[in-house]
Amino acid sequence: MEVFAAVLASASVLLLLVYLVRARSLRPSESRIRYLSPVNAVAVETAKADDRPILRRDASGIPAIGSFLSSNGYAERWRIELERADLRFRPGEYFLMRLLLAGVALVIVSLIGRNAIAAVVGVAIAVMVYMFPAYWVRFRIQRRLNKVNAQLVETISLIANGIRAGFAFSQSVDAASGRMGPPISTELNRMLLDVNLGASTEDALLAMRDRIGSDDMDMVVTAILIQRSTGSNLVEVLESVTETMRDRERIQGEIKTMTSQQRLAGWILSLWPATLGLLFFAIQPSLMSIMWETTTGMFLLVLWAVLNIIGVVTIRRILDIDI
Numbered sequence: 001m002e003v004f005a006a007v008l009a010s011a012s013v014l015l016l017l018v019y020l021v022r023a024r025s026l027r028p029s030e031s032r033i034r035y036l037s038p039v040n041a042v043a044v045e046t047a048k049a050d051d052r053p054i055l056r057r058d059a060s061g062i063p064a065i066g067s068f069l070s071s072n073g074y075a076e077r078w079r080i081e082l083e084r085a086d087l088r089f090r091p092g093e094y095f096l097m098r099l100l101l102a103g104v105a106l107v108i109v110s111l112i113g114r115n116a117i118a119a120v121v122g123v124a125i126a127v128m129v130y131m132f133p134a135y136w137v138r139f140r141i142q143r144r145l146n147k148v149n150a151q152l153v154e155t156i157s158l159i160a161n162g163i164r165a166g167f168a169f170s171q172s173v174d175a176a177s178g179r180m181g182p183p184i185s186t187e188l189n190r191m192l193l194d195v196n197l198g199a200s201t202e203d204a205l206l207a208m209r210d211r212i213g214s215d216d217m218d219m220v221v222t223a224i225l226i227q228r229s230t231g232s233n234l235v236e237v238l239e240s241v242t243e244t245m246r247d248r249e250r251i252q253g254e255i256k257t258m259t260s261q262q263r264l265a266g267w268i269l270s271l272w273p274a275t276l277g278l279l280f281f282a283i284q285p286s287l288m289s290i291m292w293e294t295t296t297g298m299f300l301l302v303l304w305a306v307l308n309i310i311g312v313v314t315i316r317r318i319l320d321i322d323i
Contacts, residue, residue: 086144101133
């Protein structure tokens with residue numbers, strides 16, 4: 001049984017490494033198709049109506065897993081999340097990677113404990129390991145979103161200056177993308193590429209808004225679409241949106257300043273029990289070993305982990321004030 005578990009863990013790690021290497025070393029043609037593939041249903045329906053070829057990759061990349069994910073709606077949701085996180089994984093590969101990580105964690109904990117308690121703890125740890133990549137993807141999404149929001153004000157100002165100088169909207173966007181760095185320049189270039197491939201400017205803007213998932217970008221795109229429908233002055237609209245975004249950024253900075261002490265207190269309260277446990281373990285290892293050698297100790301460790309996670313999430317939600 002131990003030999004089988006070791007072989008299973010080794011095979012899982014090997015498969016995980018293979019998929020990681022494959023995701024980072026795509027063939028040029030496949031990478032090109034992924035880059036040109038439309039994101040939202042509006043662009044797909046537009047392409048069908050115009051009888052244009054639709055360069056859309058499979059939602060999962062693994063037929064057996066892909067059918068399961070597509071039927072439950074996970075494939076599309078994970079595809080959007082991975083694209084917003086700027087990751088090259090397909091949903092099927094992402095799902096298989098999470099399963100392999102959870103399986104490896106379960107096998108390792110079971111081999112260490114070799115009893116029923118270790119199996120139960122291994123299942124709990126496997127669930128936590130399975131959820132960790134999802135939080136990592138959300139962290140990357142939020143980090144990329146913050147970068148886009150930080151670049152958006154300057155980008156809109158460059159577009160407005162270009163239009164004021166007499167350039168067309170697409171030319172102003174092209175000039176702004178050349179002045180700005182990624183990730184906003186990547187999204188602007190992709191929007192221009194959609195337009196060059198035959199999509200309307202409105203559909204390209206909507207696709208860019210869905211790819212980024214930013215409230216500020218949604219406000220900008222909505223203002224531009226309204227202007228294109230009503231025929232008002234686009235420069236004035238963009239300047240008004242820019243002023244609104246600057247005010248929101250100023251208010252958010254003030255809120256972060258006023259809640260900084262509470263955030264620090266939350267982190268201290270969350271990390272203090274673990275720090276204290278490590279200190280006791282360094283001073284008296286035999287005394288702290290009771291926590292993972294007895295049923296009561298294992299139960300208390302799991303209970304501490306669950307309550308600590310709940311406390312961290314609660315504190316962050318309380319301090320997360322939306323403007």
